[in-house]
Amino acid sequence: MPNSFSIVPIPAFADNYLWLVHNDRKAWIVDPGEAAPVLTALQRGHLELEGILLTHHHADHCGGVAELRAHFPDLTIYGPAAEAIPGTTHPLRAGDEISLTSLDLTLTVLEVPGHTLGHVAYLGQDCLFCGDTLFAAGCGRIFEGTPAQMFHSLAQLAALPDETAVYCAHEYTVSNLAFAARVDPHNPELQDWAREARAQRARGEPTLPSRIGRERRANPFLRSADAALTPALDHYLGHPVGTDPLTRFTVLRAWKNQC
Ligand SMILES: [Zn+2]
Numbered sequence: 001m002p003n004s005f006s007i008v009p010i011p012a013f014a015d016n017y018l019w020l021v022h023n024d025r026k027a028w029i030v031d032p033g034e035a036a037p038v039l040t041a042l043q044r045g046h047l048e049l050e051g052i053l054l055t056h057h058h059a060d061h062c063g064g065v066a067e068l069r070a071h072f073p074d075l076t077i078y079g080p081a082a083e084a085i086p087g088t089t090h091p092l093r094a095g096d097e098i099s100l101t102s103l104d105l106t107l108t109v110l111e112v113p114g115h116t117l118g119h120v121a122y123l124g125q126d127c128l129f130c131g132d133t134l135f136a137a138g139c140g141r142i143f144e145g146t147p148a149q150m151f152h153s154l155a156q157l158a159a160l161p162d163e164t165a166v167y168c169a170h171e172y173t174v175s176n177l178a179f180a181a182r183v184d185p186h187n188p189e190l191q192d193w194a195r196e197a198r199a200q201r202a203r204g205e206p207t208l209p210s211r212i213g214r215e216r217r218a219n220p221f222l223r224s225a226d227a228a229l230t231p232a233l234d235h236y237l238g239h240p241v242g243t244d245p246l247t248r249f250t251v252l253r254a255w256k257n258q259c
Contacts, residue, residue: 016170026047130157148246
C-alpha cells in the first residue's frame, strides 16, 4: 500500500537534513535545528505544521523549536523523556507509540543511546528517523554514552527489515564511504554505493534515505565482527585486534574520530 505521506529533506546548516513529513495539507518536522527553512517550505507547500519529532538535545536538531512554537502555538512536540528538551509536550520512552493521525502514520519509539544518553529514534511504515545514531555507511560520534551503548543501539537498528528506509540527519555519505573503503577495501557493495553517492552529490541530490539491508552489507560499524575488516583493524592498531565484536567496534569508532 502506498504511503499517505511524503518525506522531503530540508537542507540546513552545512550538512543537516530536517525531514519534512507531509500530505497535501498537514506537516510534521523531524529535528528542526533552525526554523527559517522549515517556515519557507511550509509556506511554499501551503502546509500547516502540526508537530515536531525530536531525536536528541543537540542545537542543530532542536534549535528551531521555540521559533516554530511562536508561529504554531498548538504544536505537539515529541522528544526523549531522558533529555527534557525545552518545548517538549510529550516526553517519550522506548516502546511508546505515537500517531500522526492526519498523515495516517503510527511510529514506535526506540531508545538508542550512545551519541547522547537519551537519544531516541522513530520507526513506522518502513521509515526510520534515527538522528545522529546510524548514518549512511557510518554512525554518530559517541559524545555522552559508551561504545557498548552505541554498539547495542546500532545492533537494534541493524535488526530492522532490509527495506527500512534510513532517514538520518546529516549528509555524510560520501566521506563515510571513503572511510569504509579503507576498512573494508574488497566489499563490492561499497564500491557501487560510492559511485552512486558521488553521482547524486554531483547532481545536487541527497544520498538519503539509505536502506537497512545495504547498511548491513556495507556499513563497517554494523559489520565490526566481520573477518573482512581484520587486516585494516590490525594495521591501524599495530597488533591483532582479536575477535570480540565490541572491541573491534570501539577501535573502528576511535579510528574514524581521527579521520
Ligand atoms: Zn547530535
